[in-house]
Amino acid sequence: MPELTYLEAINAALHDEMDADPRVFCLGEDVGRQGGAFGATKGIQQKYGELRSIDTPVAEAGIAGVAIGAAMAGQRPVAEMQFGDFVSIAFDQIVTCAAKMHYRIGWAVPMVVRCPNGGGVGGGPYHSENVEAWFHHHAGLKIVCPATADDAYGLLRASIQDPNPVVFCEHKFLYRREKADVPTGADGRIVPLGKARVARTGSDLSIITYASTVRLSMAVADTLEAEGTSVEVVDLRTLVPLDREAVLASVKKTGKAMIVHEDNLTGGFGAEVAAIVAQEAFEYLDAPVTRVAAIDTPIPFTPVLEREYLPTEEDILRAARELAAY
Amino acid sequence: MTSPARKISVVPDLPSVEVSDDLALDLYYWMTLTRAVEERALNLYRQGKLPGSYYTGRGQEAIAVGIALPLVRGEDGDWLSPWIRDLGSYLVHGVPVWRIFAQFMGKAGSTTRGKDGNLHIGGREWNIPCQVSHMADMIPLTVGAALAYKQRGEKRVAVTSFGDAATSRGDFHEGLNIAAVLEVPAVFVAENNGWGYSTPISKQTKVTDLHRKAAAYGIPAVSVDGNDVFAVYAALKASVDAAREGGGPQFVECKTYRMGGHAAHDKYESYMPMEVLAEWSDKDPIKRAEAILLEEREITEARLESIRERARDEVRQAVEQAEDDGYPDAAEAHQGVFAETAD
Ligand SMILES: Cc1ncc(C[n+]2csc(CCOP(=O)(O)OP(=O)(O)O)c2C)c(N)n1
Ligand SMILES: [Mg+2]
Numbered sequence: 001m002p003e004l005t006y007l008e009a010i011n012a013a014l015h016d017e018m019d020a021d022p023r024v025f026c027l028g029e030d031v032g033r034q035g036g037a038f039g040a041t042k043g044i045q046q047k048y049g050e051l052r053s054i055d056t057p058v059a060e061a062g063i064a065g066v067a068i069g070a071a072m073a074g075q076r077p078v079a080e081m082q083f084g085d086f087v088s089i090a091f092d093q094i095v096t097c098a099a100k101m102h103y104r105i106g107w108a109v110p111m112v113v114r115c116p117n118g119g120g121v122g123g124g125p126y127h128s129e130n131v132e133a134w135f136h137h138h139a140g141l142k143i144v145c146p147a148t149a150d151d152a153y154g155l156l157r158a159s160i161q162d163p164n165p166v167v168f169c170e171h172k173f174l175y176r177r178e179k180a181d182v183p184t185g186a187d188g189r190i191v192p193l194g195k196a197r198v199a200r201t202g203s204d205l206s207i208i209t210y211a212s213t214v215r216l217s218m219a220v221a222d223t224l225e226a227e228g229t230s231v232e233v234v235d236l237r238t239l240v241p242l243d244r245e246a247v248l249a250s251v252k253k254t255g256k257a258m259i260v261h262e263d264n265l266t267g268g269f270g271a272e273v274a275a276i277v278a279q280e281a282f283e284y285l286d287a288p289v290t291r292v293a294a295i296d297t298p299i300p301f302t303p304v305l306e307r308e309y310l311p312t313e314e315d316i317l318r319a320a321r322e323l324a325a326y
Numbered sequence: 327m328t329s330p331a332r333k334i335s336v337v338p339d340l341p342s343v344e345v346s347d348d349l350a351l352d353l354y355y356w357m358t359l360t361r362a363v364e365e366r367a368l369n370l371y372r373q374g375k376l377p378g379s380y381y382t383g384r385g386q387e388a389i390a391v392g393i394a395l396p397l398v399r400g401e402d403g404d405w406l407s408p409w410i411r412d413l414g415s416y417l418v419h420g421v422p423v424w425r426i427f428a429q430f431m432g433k434a435g436s437t438t439r440g441k442d443g444n445l446h447i448g449g450r451e452w453n454i455p456c457q458v459s460h461m462a463d464m465i466p467l468t469v470g471a472a473l474a475y476k477q478r479g480e481k482r483v484a485v486t487s488f489g490d491a492a493t494s495r496g497d498f499h500e501g502l503n504i505a506a507v508l509e510v511p512a513v514f515v516a517e518n519n520g521w522g523y524s525t526p527i528s529k530q531t532k533v534t535d536l537h538r539k540a541a542a543y544g545i546p547a548v549s550v551d552g553n554d555v556f557a558v559y560a561a562l563k564a565s566v567d568a569a570r571e572g573g574g575p576q577f578v579e580c581k582t583y584r585m586g587g588h589a590a591h592d593k594y595e596s597y598m599p600m601e602v603l604a605e606w607s608d609k610d611p612i613k614r615a616e617a618i619l620l621e622e623r624e625i626t627e628a629r630l631e632s633i634r635e636r637a638r639d640e641v642r643q644a645v646e647q648a649e650d651d652g653y654p655d656a657a658e659a660h661q662g663v664f665a666e667t668a669d
Contacts, residue, residue: 025477051477057507062500065466066473069484071668072455073405073474093497096460097467104442105449105456108665139663163668 001187006178009149010040010114010170013156014078016188018048021076024160027054028063028080028114037082038116038175064090064113068098068165071111076160084115084169085129098165099140108163112156117145118212118262119294119310120173124301130211130263130294135167136239136272142166142193143239147214149180151237154191162193171212171262178215194241198250202232205256205323207316208247208273210236213260213292216313220320229324239269244276251277255286256323260316265293287326292319332623334560337548341567343560347623351633353395353555354615357387359637360414361612363423366641367430371590376430378443383411385553385585386517388611390414392558392580393487393515396566404566405453405471405484407464410445411517411584412487420452423640427648435651439658462492465501465514472510472575483569485562487515491522491530493539502543502575511569513562514540514577517552519584524597540577552580553611556618583609 004012017024025048026041032055035042045053056063060081067077081087087094090113098109119128135141142164146152152170159166183189199214200221207217214235221231234250236243251257257277259270274289292311300306331349335342345353364382371380383390390412397404399420408415416426421437428435429447437447438456448456455471457464464486472484492498493516505512516536520527527534540547546568550561558580565576583606587594619625 054473054508057500057503059500059504061497062466062469062504065463065497065501066470066504069405069455069467069470069472070474070477071470072467073471073484075474075477077470092460093463093466096458097463100458101456102665103662104438104446106662106665107448107450107455108668110665110668142664163665 001181001183003179004149004153004182005176006146006149006152006170007038007040007175009153009182010156011042012182012184013153014041014044015047016185017157017160018044018052023074024076024078025052025054026078026080027056027067029056029058029082031055031080036080038172040114041080060086060089061093064093065097067111067113068093068109071109072101072107076110078112078114078160080114081116083127084117084131085126087113087115087131091134094135094141094165094167095138099138102164103140109165110163112159112166112168114168114170116172117169118171118173119299119306120212122301122303122306123172123299125298128299130169132167132169132239133263133268136269140165141240143169144193144237145169145211145239146237147174147178147211147235149178149182150189151191151197153182153184154189155193155237157188157190158193161190169211173212191237193238194243196237196243196246197235198246199233199235200231202230202254204230204254205258205320206232206234206250206254207258207260207320208234208236208250209260210239212262213311213316216311216316217260219313220316223317224320224324231320247273247276248281251281252284255284256326257285258290258292258320258323260292260311262294262311264296265291266296268293287323290319290323292316334556336550336557336561336564339546340548340561340564343563345556345559347625350556350619350623351625353391353559354619354630355633355637356391356395356414356418357555357612357615358634359417359423359640360387360390362637362641363417363426364413366645367427368590370430377432380430380590381410381444382586382590383413385606385610386411386519386582387414388555388558388615389487389515389517389552389580389582391418392555393485393562394418395559396563397485398482399452401451401453403453404482405455405468407455407457407468407486408445409457409487409489409517411489413445415487416445416447416454419454421447421454423644424647427644428651431648432653433648433651434654435648440654462488462495462497462501464488465497466504469501469505469508469510469512472505472512473508476510481570483511483513483566485513485515485566487517489522490516490518490520490527490536491525493536494530502540502545505575506543506545509574512575513565513569514575515562516577516579517582518579519582521584523588535579537577537579545575545577547577547579549579549581552582553609553614555611555615
């Protein structure tokens, strides 16, 4: 079994889905011969030809709209935004057409919009955005945020097979940093949407997180273990559908909930999780629900500022110690 | 007793198209039915029996009908995404009349089961996606459907219509550009009626001959008299044939005039020049078709009257059926956000 990076796992998932289903195709800027800005679609045009690996003009609304129409007409498009940030231009198509079509006429829109997401790579305000919260308010979209190479593979395959529009937030910082032995092809594992993963079991407090902050939370759990605090880490994997049961089960067990994400604090997905926990696990809580997230500013460029913006391992550790001591 | 089909040549760039008397009468029937439905619906709206707003395409029936008649109907047929002025397109492409009234009334038999209103009509069985309000959004979708047909090597086309003001929006430009580059079998129909709500086209764009915008993307484009149903039909037929045969995207501009307000509640008298309205009233597409049928094709007035009678009957029955229909259960508001299957 080959060790694959998170990025290679995405590439493998695309190859495997292209192989399994002739309706699947990729489209986006530079996705064809070039294999995309990051190489996620590498080798696909060479293997499947130009009709299934389409280099489009720079037109994100058009790309999303074309994907929606093709999906409705029976194909299984996987549209790439060169950077997640540019999905702002496709936002209207995704929420206006893709998200509401099935509700209105029962006509499914099976498509994936891949959004290279997140900071920590010196991308500055326009190449670092976390876009998941832009979409989670809107009914009709699934939102997927893998944290590991295994999940990047298995969740992308599940997203392509899903009959609904999926916003797939793949984290750029994890592209080459997350690695695992990922079985592919016939042995490939599909990870169902809507099932969270308990990344580490613990009994004193729950960290509920997803994407890039899972690895930070795991490191924090290691540190606290040595200090005698047992931390459970729940990786949500998908924000829509949300595995409420997994969140509540963990919080009811530990009595303390901390939500961690890289996205801005205010109106971030953590607010939703906090509200659910407060309402549905209130009697189990031994401490206030805590959130650790980025500061409420655009994402600054220079490393010293970007570090200040992002939630760090130290930020999570400090908050977790306080929560453990509460 | 049918006289030989007439060849109708619209513009020098397009091949002429044969229109038999039967087809000519078909075009007339669908326009008549369209107007009959709209007149009845407008009455119902004024009686307070239709929730929401009411939009009519009065005066633009030739476009609505001429777009749809050259297409293949049914789930495996051609994709058609009409604009709000194009009730006739929905009728021709297969949506039953009573379901359109049910749609206006918000009844369970509406194509959206009451989840959307007015001309947001659609369904897989007719290969009509449900249009959204956001002008020009359906253009990239139509390009995507055309791409799907091309990818699978199917001889199908995807057609969409939109108003002149939609040509100001980004999705118009992105959609046309992608269609041209990917050489997909899409046909775009711009309905140039001179107005976008209260804004005249002169304030909408400097390029008021909309087909020139398509030419800028390398898409073959023609402009036709949108009040001449035979011209619209011929232009669409030729363009659809060209797209179907691998000629890539095509564009047809239909020049017409909006014969009233943006919607039934719009006080258009305050901004529309009445003398221009009167001029266009003389160019009414149904009257014009009647004149051609009677004088040039020597169809009898009795035959035309029987067609009008048929349309009136259909409308009467459709309204009854829609009125008898129930409303969806309140529980349905919660249902259908996500699909269980796409097949
Ligand atoms: C993107 C967007 N902005 C605003 C509106 C509100 N609106 C509805 S119709 C209309 C004008 C439409 O003009 P045109 O495209 O020429 O079509 P017509 O009404 O003349 O048929 C406007 C501004 C809308 N539907 N979509
Ligand atoms: Mg107009």
